Amino acid sequence: MTLHGEVAVAAPSATGGTMRAAVLDRFGDAGALRVIDVARPVPVVGELLVRVVAAGVNPIDLKTRAGGGEAAGVAGFPAVLGYDFSGVVISAPYEAFRLQPGDEVFGISNAPRATGSFAEYLTVPAQQVASKPKILSHAEAAAVPLAALTAWGAVVELAKAHEGQRILIHAGAGGVGHLAVQFAAYFGAHVIATASGRNTNWLRELGASETIDHTTNRFEDVVAEVDTVIDLVGDQQDRTGPRSLDVLRPGGLLVNVPSGSWPTLMDDARRAGVRATSYRMVPDAATLAVIGRLINSGDVRVSVQEVFPLDRIADAQRLLEAGHVRGKVVVQVADY
DSSP: OEEETTEEEOOOOTTOOEEEEEEESSSSSGGGEEEEEEEOOOOOTTEEEEEEEEEEEOHHHHHHHTTOTTGGGOOSSSBOOOOEEEEEEEEOSSTTOSSOTTOEEEEEOOTTTSOOSSBSEEEEEGGGEEEOOTTSOHHHHTTSHHHHHHHHIIIIIISOOOTTOEEEETTTTSHHHHHHHHHHHHTTOEEEEEEOHHHHHHHHHHTOSEEEETTTOOHHHHOOOEEEEEESSTTSSTTHHHHHGGGEEEEEEEEEOSTTSOTTHHHHHHHHTOEEEEOOOOOOHHHHHHHHHHHHTTSSOOOEEEEEEGGGHHHHHHHHHHOOOSSEEEEEOSOO
């Protein structure tokens, strides 16, 4: 790697290959991204080399790009971010491995410590990759991993969604939210979801028993005594998180997902007499495979609002930053 001023330019990899990638030259707004040729990564022990067809865009990508989120893991510039991907295996750890060259897969990269998914190729630990759901396109599949694993962790692992349980899900129409609604409903919970009015009917189609238009109603005025709140907003917008404490039954559980969105979470919950925890997604191929089966069976649907070419990744991130996205935003990295 050579340095030109403050920007490091990657030399060709040990195999001599290069690839197109959206790189970050500095922390900042979406204008800090540009598409250039960089070194193609080389897999090491236990890793797959994957040709990326599509990559999902997540709020954590925006936070990291701006210097928050996982920025501490960025070793230098130019950096390639991006977690979600769907693509094709180029090389496997060994000949009899469960995934082989030519297999279509989806998963979560090791960004920002390694090359992320906003690139034509990435290397990724095998335990973070599963077979792509057959009924999804690569663009649809790229919208799934991070959001679905986050929703699953909050709803299934922590809330232990079950029949008769009352679960309130904030931002139900978002990337994580629309999957959380479906998982909770699948396991029999009575789901109450907040969203803007244009999305309330859609959320009922996905399994919500009740919906609350947050633009016209204060949720605490129309709901009470819920067992669990899945908080996908926190304390950074109209005090959504703290207001949620008042609608929980005594001893109920609040799961706060957006990183850094509610610094006083634990103290506030303790004073309110309820339980609370933050949640950070942990990549897991086995859980991703289960989610893939639910998608293939038609029990879970994924929504993609818009797909941008890699050259317009800045526009994709600006759309997500503007808010009010139904489901996910995806970047098409290569043709398939």
